Structures are given as structure tokens and as C-alpha cells.
Amino acid sequence: MAEEVKEKKKKELPIMEVTTCKSTQQMLRKAAEDGVETAFHRAMDMKACPIGADSACCKHCAMGPCRLSSKDPYGKTGICGASIDVIASRNFARMVACGTAAHTDHGMTMLDVFRGVVKGEIKDYQIKDEQKLFDVAEGLGIETAGREVKEVATDLYHELERTYTQVEGEIPFANRVPPKTLAKWREAGIVPRGAMREIMEIMHRTHMGVDQDYENMVKQCSRTALADGWGGSMVATEISDILFGTPSPVLAGVDMGCLDEKQVNIIVNGHEPNLFESLIASVNDPKLLEEAKGAGAEGINILGMCCSGAEVLSRHGVPHAGNFMSTEAVLITGAVDAMAVDVQCIMPALAPLAECYGTKFFTTNPRAKMEGAQHIEFEEHKPRKCTDKVVKEAIGRFKNRKAKIVIPQNKSLGIHGFSHEYINYMLGGTFRASYVPLNDNIINGRIRGVAGVVGCTNPRVRQDYVHVELVKELIKNDILVVQTGCSQIALAKAGLMKPDASVLAGDGLQEVCETVGMPPVLGLGSCVDNSRILIACAEMVKTGGLGDSIADLPVAGVAPEWYSEKAIAIGQYVVASGIFTVFGVTFPTIAETKFHKLLFDGLEKQGFGKWGFATDPYEMAAMIIDHIDKKREALGIMGERERVLMDMADRQALEVEAGEE
Ligand code: NFS
Numbered sequence: 045m046a047e048e049v050k051e052k053k054k055k056e057l058p059i060m061e062v063t064t065c066k067s068t069q070q071m072l073r074k075a076a077e078d079g080v081e082t083a084f085h086r087a088m089d090m091k092a093c094p095i096g097a098d099s100a101c102c103k104h105c106a107m108g109p110c111r112l113s114s115k116d117p118y119g120k121t122g123i124c125g126a127s128i129d130v131i132a133s134r135n136f137a138r139m140v141a142c143g144t145a146a147h148t149d150h151g152m153t154m155l156d157v158f159r160g161v162v163k164g165e166i167k168d169y170q171i172k173d174e175q176k177l178f179d180v181a182e183g184l185g186i187e188t189a190g191r192e193v194k195e196v197a198t199d200l201y202h203e204l205e206r207t208y209t210q211v212e213g214e215i216p217f218a219n220r221v222p223p224k225t226l227a228k229w230r231e232a233g234i235v236p237r238g239a240m241r242e243i244m245e246i247m248h249r250t251h252m253g254v255d256q257d258y259e260n261m262v263k264q265c266s267r268t269a270l271a272d273g274w275g276g277s278m279v280a281t282e283i284s285d286i287l288f289g290t291p292s293p294v295l296a297g298v299d300m301g302c303l304d305e306k307q308v309n310i311i312v313n314g315h316e317p318n319l320f321e322s323l324i325a326s327v328n329d330p331k332l333l334e335e336a337k338g339a340g341a342e343g344i345n346i347l348g349m350c351c352s353g354a355e356v357l358s359r360h361g362v363p364h365a366g367n368f369m370s371t372e373a374v375l376i377t378g379a380v381d382a383m384a385v386d387v388q389c390i391m392p393a394l395a396p397l398a399e400c401y402g403t404k405f406f407t408t409n410p411r412a413k414m415e416g417a418q419h420i421e422f423e424e425h426k427p428r429k430c431t432d433k434v435v436k437e438a439i440g441r442f443k444n445r446k447a448k449i450v451i452p453q454n455k456s457l458g459i460h461g462f463s464h465e466y467i468n469y470m471l472g473g474t475f476r477a478s479y480v481p482l483n484d485n486i487i488n489g490r491i492r493g494v495a496g497v498v499g500c501t502n503p504r505v506r507q508d509y510v511h512v513e514l515v516k517e518l519i520k521n522d523i524l525v526v527q528t529g530c531s532q533i534a535l536a537k538a539g540l541m542k543p544d545a546s547v548l549a550g551d552g553l554q555e556v557c558e559t560v561g562m563p564p565v566l567g568l569g570s571c572v573d574n575s576r577i578l579i580a581c582a583e584m585v586k587t588g589g590l591g592d593s594i595a596d597l598p599v600a601g602v603a604p605e606w607y608s609e610k611a612i613a614i615g616q617y618v619v620a621s622g623i624f625t626v627f628g629v630t631f632p633t634i635a636e637t638k639f640h641k642l643l644f645d646g647l648e649k650q651g652f653g654k655w656g657f658a659t660d661p662y663e664m665a666a667m668i669i670d671h672i673d674k675k676r677e678a679l680g681i682m683g684e685r686e687r688v689l690m691d692m693a694d695r696q697a698l699e700v701e702a703g704e705e
């Protein structure tokens with residue numbers, strides 16, 4: 045054992061190569077001193093399985109597991125006779141199903157809270173945004189004139205529940221889809237029924253011996269993924285806005301410098317805003333504040349991580365400590381008194397790591413327990429019971445801090461909280477809120493197009509590097525960038541959420557940003573808030589001048605450092621909605637296969653979007669710019685636009701800069 049440890053120490057983690065996040069770099073150096081390891085270390089020690097990476101293996105039954113050859117994918121089949129296309133499409137479908145399940149279960153939880161509030165059973169949350177409640181209800185054809193909030197909310201609850209449960213017919217928000225896009229879906233038979241039904245069907249179809257046709261399987265992937273994007277995720281966003289408030293721009297700090305040694309530091313890591321909202325109430329309780337002061341603290345400092353962090357950052361300006369690949373690093377500061385987690389993207393490594401630093405670590409959701417963590421169940425009916433306990437435990441740890449505390453002094457202030465409603469208002473003004481100015485600026489070429497840059501970070505690529513370089517390249521080429529999730533946090537740390545970051549934009553985009561006073565990169569919130577991007581796209585089509593379906597728009601999506609199955613579900617609904625979507629890191633297909641060609645080419649020919657893949661940020665940018673120009677060309681708005689790409693000298697200068705420290 046001791047020898048094994050020594051063995052590991054010999055292989056030193058090349059810190060500068062694995063992350064560009066300054067705080068994470070500093071904490072990785074501390075990790076070496078403290079003798080702890082992180083996912084970066086484990087990724088160095090464990091090579092990704094090449095057959096798995098190509099999705100060329102199947103363990104769906106006990107005749108297998110079977111593995112095909114990546115080099116000669118059609119050279120053999122599984123024992124049952126499954127070809128590479130059957131195996132890879134089935135694996136892909138299960139990723140879509142799992143990602144969709146994650147988002148829709150979260151959305152349904154929000155809807156459960158909403159129902160409890162409407163019925164008066166849950167008293168700790170209220171309907172905060174009545175205007176939004178009425179807007180959403182009206183959009184779904186629910187009568188609002190002269191009716192009480194409670195009546196409208198009850199109808200809305202019942203209507204939205206169909207998103208999950210209905211066994212036939214189209215989900216409610218299908219009515220937000222531009223008519224031509226919806227017609228395309230109807231023609232292909234992919235308008236989703238309830239998410240439960242679609243996920244069930246995928247699980248059935250991916251069982252051995254059911255759907256053995258990759259094209260048919262991809263249809264069900266689209267249908268299920270659409271039940272996420274225009275269903276579960278959209279409901280999560282809309283209901284969270286109704287309950288907790290629709291975001292509008294707010295100045296907030298991001299990065300580990302937001303930790304404060306003199307205060308009790310509590311981090312929430314996860315995805316469901318209700319836990320966070322209750323913690324906010326707890327830390328504002330004078331009794332608990334008194335208790336913290338009694339323990340010698342100046343106050344209680346709460347910070348977010350990952351996606352629920354991105355939501356409260358957007359809604360309330362709560363500081364954010366970092367993205368997915370910093371969740372371990374932040375514990376290494378020793379400054380975190382308690383970390384409470386709920387669901388999704390919580391590394392199992394966190395509990396033992398927290399123990400090394402004496403940080404109290406709590407799971408809170410009945411769905412997500414963890415060995416080595418203390419479970420304090422969060423109940424929607426008595427949310428404060430859980431979050432008050434977390435605060436008290438954190439105060440206890442503050443009093444008995446033993447770990448050495450090192451807080452990286454990096455903190456970026458930026459503007460967050462751009463909802464699709466706010467974009468409307470910001471560009472159009474109070475009295476003529478609309479997307480007309482956005483469309484006009486795209487048509488006149490000041491804005492070349494819009495890219496949604498979203499998704500995770502992944503220890504297989506240099507943390508934040510691809511996000512940041514890609515976004516810089518895009519805005520330089522006058523592409524307005526909208527962001528969510530861990531990607532938004534990467535760019536916030538890099539300082540691009542400030543209005544004065546518009547100096548990095550091309551002349552056209554810069555002019556628009558300066559006129560409106562907005563940054564060239566707009567943070568929209570968490571990953572379920574990608575639904576805000578869909579709604580914005582639908583608005584752009586409705587506003588006119590940019591074609592009559594989402595597939596006509598000069599827009600693109602990209603998840604440059606993705607890791608999660610949720611990302612695959614998102615990618616598939618973005619593609620099915622008509623948008624070109626580029627992924628980095630790795631892609632679970634083999635390029636010469638029919639299944640791959642369908643995803644990367646065939647779908648576009650059928651009138652949908654398509655997938656793209658690249659690992660280099662400049663290559664990604666070039667692909668996106670080309671695609672946007674192709675769409676502009678087709679719309680007849682190309683004008684005199686020209687591409688400004690980094691030349692070789694620029695890139696070499698950059699690499700030198702990155703290599704030194
Ligand atoms: Ni999205 Fe959020 Fe981050 Fe990726 Fe995970 S936190 S839901 S999955 S890693 S962006």
C-alpha cells in the first residue's frame with residue numbers, strides 16, 4: 045500500500061496542462077502538499093477505454109458483453125448479430141434516456157413543489173412572479189382574465205403535468221415551437237408525448253432484440269430528447285421562475301476568492317434550486333446569524349457550485365465558487381465549513397475528500413445518498429429543518445477549524461441573469477419589448493449570428509481552456525454568445541461577463557453591446573435553462589426576417605468540454621430542433637459508420653440540425669462560423685462579411701503564454 049502511494053507520487057500531475065483555472069491550479073499544488081488526489085489525478089492514471097469511447101461495446105445481455113473492433117467496425121457483430129450501428133445507436137439512446145430522465149425528474153420535482161404551494165400545503169415557498177405565472181398560463185391557452193392567482197396556478201399545474209405523464213398527444217410547450225419546425229416533427233413522428241412514456245419506450249427499444257434499426261432508433265432519441273428540451277427542462281425553468289423569480293441582470297462574484305476566511309462558508313453543489321432557496325432563508329435567520337457570531341464568525345457566506353449555483357447566481361447574485369472540475373479543488377481550500385449536495389454531477393470523491401479537511405458533507409435528497417456522507421433529508425414541506433441543520437453544523441465546524449486554510453484570491457465580478465424575457469426587454473426597451481432589434485442587428489450584419497456555448501468541464505481536457513478560447517474567437521467574429529451551466533462559470537472567471545469585455549468583440553457586436561450596455565457573453569443560468577435558448581430561437585423565428593423555422597436561423601450550439609449523459613440529451617434536442625451542435629472531448633461513434641453519418645450529416649438533409657465534433661477551440665469556431673455564414677447566405681443576408689480567424693503566429697504566441705508561469 046505504502047509503495048503504491050509512493051508509486052503514484054512519482055507521476056506528477058502537470059497542473060498547468062490540466063486546467064487554466066488559476067484557483068484550481070493553486071489548489072492542485074496544495075493537493076500535492078496535502079497528499080490528496082482529485083479527478084485530474086485519476087484521469088491521468090486511468091486511460092479512457094478506447095472501445096468504450098467509440099461506443100463499440102455492448103453489455104445489454106448475458107450472452108455478452110460483446111466488443112467490436114474500432115478499427116474494423118463492420119468486421120464482426122455481437123453474439124446476437126448486432127452490428128456496430130445497432131450497438132452504438134442503442135448505447136446513444138440510453139444516454140439520451142438517462143439525460144432526459146435527469147432533467148425531467150428535476151422538472152417534475154419543481155412541479156411537485158409548485159403544486160404543494162398552490163394547494164397551500166407548502167408554506168415556505170410562494171409564487172414570487174405572478175406576472176410570469178399569467179404569461180405562461182396564457183401562452184398555454186388557460187383563461188386568466190379576472191381569475192385568482194390560485195385558480196390559474198391550479199390549471200397551470202394540471203396542464204404542465206402532461207409534460208411528464210400523458211400517454212398520447214403532444215406535450216403542452218409544443219405550442220411554442222415555430223409552426224414549420226413543428227410540422228417537420230409531426231411529419232417525422234417525433235413530437236413527444238409525456239417524458240415518462242418516451243423514456244420508457246427508449247428503454248424498451250434498447251433491450252436486446254427490439255429496435256435493430258439505427259435510423260428508427262435515432263427518431264426515438266429525438267422524440268425523447270425533445271421531451272427534455274421543450275418539456276422537462278422547460279417546465280423546470282418556467283416553474284422555478286414563477287416560484288423563485290425570473291432572473292434579471294445582477295452583478296455577482298465568481299471564483300474561489302468569494303470564500304471568506306472570517307465567515308462561516310457553506311457551499312451548495314447540485315441542481316435543484318429549492319434547496320438553495322431554503323438555505324438563503326436559513327442564513328438570513330437572525331437566530332442563526334447570532335449563533336455564527338457567537339462562534340466568532342463575521343457572518344455566514346453561502347456560495348453555489350455547478351448548476352443550482354448558476355441559478356441562484358442568476359436570480360439573486362449569490363456568489364459562485366466554480367464549475368464541475370473545481371468541486372474537489374474548493375474543498376482543498378480548507379475554508380469550506382459545510383457542503384450540502386442534492387442531485388447530479390456530485391462526484392463520489394467529495395465525501396472522503398471533505399473528511400480530509402474536516403468539512404461537513406451532507407447529502408439531502410432521498411434519490412442521492414453517498415457512502416461516507418451524512419444524510420439530512422430535505423423535505424419540501426419543512427425545508428428549513430434540513431437547511432437550518434446544515435447551517436448549525438457548519439457553525440460547529442467553523443468553531444473547530446483545524447485544517448490549514450488557503451483561499452485563492454481570484455474573484456471575477458460580472459453581470460449574470462439574462463432570461464429570454466430580459467433579452468426582449470433589454471434590446472427592445474420597456475415600451476417596445478421585442479426581439480426586433482436583435483433580428484435587425486443580425487440582418488444588418490452587426491451581429492453575425494448567435495451561439496449557445498454550454499455544458500460541463502471534463503478532466504480529459506484542459507479545464508476552461510476550450511470554453512474560453514472558443515468564446516473569445518466567436519465574439520471576435522461578431523457572434524453573440526449565450527451561456528449556461530459550467531461553461532458560463534468558465535467565462536465568468538475569465539472576465540467576459542462584464543460589459544467592458546465587449547472590447548474583445550468584433551466591431552459590429554461591440555457597437556451593439558456598447559449601445560445597449562450589455563456584455564458580449566450573456567449568462568442564462570443552469571443547464572435546464574438551455575430551454576431559454578430554445579425560447580429565444582422560437583422568438584427570433586416569430587419576429588421574422590430570419591426564415592420560418594429554427595433550422596433557418598444563423599445559430600449554433602456547442603458543448604466543448606462535456607462529460608455528462610445530460611449533455612447528450614441536450615445535444616440531441618438542439619439538433620432535433622434544427623440547430624448545428626458541436627461537441628468536444630470525444631464522441632461515442634466511429635466516423636465511418638452509418639449511424640455516425642446519420643447524426644453528422646443525414647439529419648441535416650432531413651431538415652433537422654446535425655452534430656459536429658472537434659477538440660480544438662479554433663477549429664470549433666471555424667465550423668460554427670462557416671455554418672452561420674451558410675445560413676446567412678441561404679437567407680440572403682450575407683453582405684460583405686468576412687471571417688477573421690487567428691493566424692498561426694497568434695496561436696503560437698498564445699501557446700507560449702499558456703506554457704509559462
Ligand atoms: Ni450541466 Fe449542471 Fe456542469 Fe455539466 Fe453538470 S453541473 S446540468 S451536466 S457538469 S454543465
Ligand code: SF4
Nearest residue numbers: 102105108110122124
Ligand atoms: Fe452481445 Fe447482443 Fe447481448 Fe449486446 S445484446 S451483449 S451485442 S449478444
